Amino acid sequence: MLEADVELDRREFRLSAAFAVAAGERLALFGPSGAGKTTILEVIAGLQEPGRGTVVLDGRVLTRTAPPRRQVPPWQRRVGLLRQDPALFPHLSVRQNLAYAARTRPGPGTGRDEITRIAERLGIGGLVDDRPARLSGGQAHRVALGRLLASRCDALLLDEPYTGLDASLTRDLTDLVREVVAARQVPSVLVAHELEAAQAFADRMAVLDRGQILQLGSPAEVVAAPAARRVAELVGYRAFVPLPEDPGTVAGVHPDRVIPGRQPGRGVVLAGPVRSCRPAGAGWEATIEMVTIETASAETASAETASAETASAETASAETASAERASAETGGGGAGGGGAGGTLVPVRLREAPAGGGDFTFTVLAPPCFRPDGTRVTRAEEVPT
Amino acid sequence: MSWAASPPAQVAGSALRRTVGSASGVASLAGALVIWVALLGPVITLLTHLSWHQITTALAVPGALDPLLVSVESGAITLAVLLLLGTPLAWKLARGSLPFPRVWEAGVLCSLLLPPLVIGLLLIFMVGPFTPIGELLGHVHLSATNTFLALVIAEVYESAPYYVLGAQAAFAAVDPAIEEQAALLGDRPSRVARRVTLPLAAPGLAMALAVAWARAMGAFGAVVIIAYHPYGIPLQIWTTLQETGLPTALPFALVLLVVALPLPLAAYFWSARARGRRRA
Numbered sequence: 001m002l003e004a005d006v007e008l009d010r011r012e013f014r015l016s017a018a019f020a021v022a023a024g025e026r027l028a029l030f031g032p033s034g035a036g037k038t039t040i041l042e043v044i045a046g047l048q049e050p051g052r053g054t055v056v057l058d059g060r061v062l063t064r065t066a067p068p069r070r071q072v073p074p075w076q077r078r079v080g081l082l083r084q085d086p087a088l089f090p091h092l093s094v095r096q097n098l099a100y101a102a103r104t105r106p107g108p109g110t111g112r113d114e115i116t117r118i119a120e121r122l123g124i125g126g127l128v129d130d131r132p133a134r135l136s137g138g139q140a141h142r143v144a145l146g147r148l149l150a151s152r153c154d155a156l157l158l159d160e161p162y163t164g165l166d167a168s169l170t171r172d173l174t175d176l177v178r179e180v181v182a183a184r185q186v187p188s189v190l191v192a193h194e195l196e197a198a199q200a201f202a203d204r205m206a207v208l209d210r211g212q213i214l215q216l217g218s219p220a221e222v223v224a225a226p227a228a229r230r231v232a233e234l235v236g237y238r239a240f241v242p243l244p245e246d247p248g249t250v251a252g253v254h255p256d257r258v259i260p261g262r263q264p265g266r267g268v269v270l271a272g273p274v275r276s277c278r279p280a281g282a283g284w285e286a287t288i289e290m291v292t293i294e295t296a297s298a299e300t301a302s303a304e305t306a307s308a309e310t311a312s313a314e315t316a317s318a319e320t321a322s323a324e325r326a327s328a329e330t331g332g333g334g335a336g337g338g339g340a341g342g343t344l345v346p347v348r349l350r351e352a353p354a355g356g357g358d359f360t361f362t363v364l365a366p367p368c369f370r371p372d373g374t375r376v377t378r379a380e381e382v383p384t
Numbered sequence: 385m386s387w388a389a390s391p392p393a394q395v396a397g398s399a400l401r402r403t404v405g406s407a408s409g410v411a412s413l414a415g416a417l418v419i420w421v422a423l424l425g426p427v428i429t430l431l432t433h434l435s436w437h438q439i440t441t442a443l444a445v446p447g448a449l450d451p452l453l454v455s456v457e458s459g460a461i462t463l464a465v466l467l468l469l470g471t472p473l474a475w476k477l478a479r480g481s482l483p484f485p486r487v488w489e490a491g492v493l494c495s496l497l498l499p500p501l502v503i504g505l506l507l508i509f510m511v512g513p514f515t516p517i518g519e520l521l522g523h524v525h526l527s528a529t530n531t532f533l534a535l536v537i538a539e540v541y542e543s544a545p546y547y548v549l550g551a552q553a554a555f556a557a558v559d560p561a562i563e564e565q566a567a568l569l570g571d572r573p574s575r576v577a578r579r580v581t582l583p584l585a586a587p588g589l590a591m592a593l594a595v596a597w598a599r600a601m602g603a604f605g606a607v608v609i610i611a612y613h614p615y616g617i618p619l620q621i622w623t624t625l626q627e628t629g630l631p632t633a634l635p636f637a638l639v640l641l642v643v644a645l646p647l648p649l650a651a652y653f654w655s656a657r658a659r660g661r662r663r664a
Contacts, residue, residue: 045568074567081568087561090662091583100579104570133662151569 001059002155002187006043007052008036008211015039015211021155021187021204023058026178028190028202028219032234036211037191041157044189045081046074057155057187075104080153082161086144088132094119094143095128101151115150122146122176138169142176149180156181156188162197174200195223195235207231224365226252229373239345241270241290243368249376251295251366255285255348262294263362269294271360272342274353284352288359290343296378427641434634442635451620452639455601458532458616462539462600463593466547471589474551475581479560496545500605503541507610511537534611539600542607547596554588555581587655594648601644617643 005018015036021027029037042048044055046062049071055063062077064070088097098115119125122142132140141161148156158177162170178201181188192198198205199219207215207222214234215227226232229240232252240250251268262269272291277284353359368378443449476482477489495503511517511528521528528534558581566576582589604618612619617640625633 047564073572074564075570075572077568078570079568081565083561085559085561087559087565089562089566089580091658100566101569104575131661147565147569153568 001057002044002189003054003056004040004044005053006040006050006055008039008043008048008050010036010039010211013210017206017208017211017213019206019213019216021189023187024182024185025204026181026188026190026202028192028198028205029208030192030195030198030205030222030234031208033193035208037193037208038159040208041081041159041189041191044155045079045157046072046077078152078154079157080148080151080155081157081159082141082144082148083159084161084163086132086140086161088135088140088143088147090132092132093128094124094130094132094135097132097143098128098146098150100147118146118149122149137165138173141165141173145173145176145180149184154186156184156186158188158190158201160191160193160197163194170197171200177201199223207234209234223254224257224367225375226367227375229369229375232367232369237367239290239343240369241268241293241343241345243268243295243378244293245295246368246378248371249368249378251363251368253345253347253363253366255346257364257366258347258349258361259364260349260351260353260359260361262360264294264296266362267365268296268363269360270345270363271358272345273357274355274359275344277352280348283348283350285346285348286353286359288345288347288353288361290345291358430634430637430641434638438631439635439638442632443639449639451615451617451636452643454532454535454614455616455618455640456643458535458539459597459600461536462543463597465536465540466544466596467593470544470548471551474548474592475555475577477548477552478555478558492545492548495541496549500542500603501609502605504538504606504609507537507541507606511610529610530613531611532614535607535614535616538606538609538611539603542603542605543596543599546599547592550592550595551585551589554585554592557588558584587658590651591648591655594651597647598644601640 001023002021004020006015008015013036017036017040019027029040031037039048043050043053043063050063050065052065053063054061054065057077057079060072061070062072062079088094089100092100095115098119099112102111102115116125116128119128122145124139124142124146127135127139127143132143135143144161156177162173165173174197177188190198190201192201202219205215205217205219205222206213207226209230214231215222217225217227222231223235226235226237229250229252232240232254235254236256237252237254239253241253243249243251253270259266262271270288270290270293272289275287275289277286279285347361349361368376370376473488473492477485477492482488498506508529509515511521511534513519513522513527513529518528521533526533528537562584563576563580566580567573571579601616602618603616604622607616607619608622615623617636621633621636621640624636
């Protein structure tokens with residue numbers, strides 16, 4: 001069990017985060033660059049001292065700023081840290097790298113047979129006599145992981161270790177770490193700025209922004225039900241459409257959470273002309289200019305809005321939202337061809353929308369947010 | 385299209401660039417060769433002007449090899465002093481763990497930039513017999529002028545900046561991320577230094593030490609002022625030159641090269657090999 005409660009003043013904001021990770025649990029700290037994720041790991045590893053806080057691992061107090069103060073040095077913490085740079089010892093062979101901790105932490109797990117076993121399990125059995133300089137990126141990361149395993153650390157911290165590697169390698173290594181965590185039953189924390197990386201690893205996610213944990217939940221929950229508009233933006237919601245009957249309130253549209261056609265029972269139905277369409281992966285990414293919106297609690301309303309809210313919109317202000325509302329009430333028909341333009345809604349579809357006319361689609365159970373960015377539960381959010 | 389016409393011009397341009405490139409390549413190769421031969425010139429000259437007979441007669445004079453012993457002994461002590469005192473300073477400079485790091489660096493540079501002759505003059509005023517330090521040494525029956533101690537002091541002053549700056553570069557080249565991993569794997573700082581930092585910096589340290597050795601062996605400017613006695617090889621060359629002329633001085637020049645060069649050359653080849661192995 002790893003418990004961390006960290007407060008630290010940074011130049012632009014105060015980092016303040018608290019969480020606990022059970023043995024064998026995998027927590028992802030997800031957030032944009034500069035949110036303070038790495039700092040949290042460094043505090044846990046003892047590389048930084050927090051302004052205020054505690055770090056407790058399996059009942060051992062590693063950091064405590066309240067009296068009696070305690071700051072256990074990194075070499076006594078038994079906390080493993082993997083970074084993007086595998087930081088292997090270039091002057092030692094792979095075997096010596098793996099066995100590096102044996103001298104300071106002798107015991108089961110560091111014997112010659114055990115090292116061989118670990119190397120074999122990680123698929124680097126044939127490389128133990130090589131120098132790190134001869135290894136490929138993926139092999140080097142395997143050795144770095146093996147070195148942590150052999151050091152029998154009590155917690156595993158991963159600071160975006162596999163960014164920059166190709167996708168299949170990342171998948172293999174992530175699976176490997178998951179196996180290791182399950183086998184060793186150590187708490188583990190992954191820092192990631194890519195949602196996919198966080199989801200592939202974690203069974204719980206903390207969304208971090210400007211030093212604050214905005215939401216803590218399962219990877220599915222964080223995406224399906226973001227607790228705040230900022231969380232929604234971070235997990236990939238790219239359009240926020242004003243709800244005509246509720247001034248200031250917006251519904252978040254995630255490009256992946258839409259289905260073509262009109263299914264009012266499953267969420268909000270939007271329609272409008274297709275502004276652009278290009279292939280994305282195996283499907284298509286289209287941008288629809290929203291002209292009409294149909295919610296569960298109101299009749300279809302025309303929503304030819306004056307101000308377009310783009311994907312990277314700032315937090316909606318009440319004024320803008322009510323202005324949109326007003327124009328929605330007074331607006332004319334839904335052609336909207338050359339008009340001022342409505343909200344542009346990017347969606348990802350399996351099939352390219354047919355040309356000509358408006359495209360109608362249903363946003364599945366969209367989360368709705370008040371003007372201040374907080375979540376509001378509405379009838380639209382029927383579970384899918 | 386607008387760029388359709390440009391390929392011929394581009395081809396001509398690149399051909400021109402190739403010619404210029406090869407011309408400048410030839411020029412730079414020639415320049416490199418000239419400077420290399422010029423640098424080696426003195427060594428070649430020395431070897432062509434020496435006969436085996438000259439060497440044996442010059443070195444057969446009783447006591448002729450005493451300066452060699454003096455030089456090697458004082459040089460060894462100088463290296464020990466540098467290793468002991470210079471290494472920690474170099475490490476702290478490389479890690480920026482000293483307050484006002486620029487001031488410290490400037491201090492080291494200062495001693496590098498001072499002409500050795502000036503260092504010798506100033507040392508007389510610093511540790512000479514009528515100075516506080518000199519008097520202090522006198523209490524323990526030591527003197528820092530015209531003694532073996534004086535020779536070591538002069539050699540330390542002449543070689544220290546070369547070692548400290550070289551060692552600093554060697555330590556700076558060690559990736560802190562690797563030291564961090566060693567610490568997280570359970571090594572306290574002294575063990576990290578022994579198992580990671582020093583082995584990784586060793587090739588660079590060896591090079592720095594080799595340069596310092598060559599400087600110490602050849603130290604003359606400060607030595608001639610503060611430590612005229614006992615003779616090391618450089619002073620032996622100087623006095624022989626003064627008393628009996630060029631031909632008798634030359635064999636001692638060879639002795640100096642034979643003593644001063646092997647260590648640096650060995651260090652060079654070893655560090656080049658060690659670096660190659662880590663990069664391979």
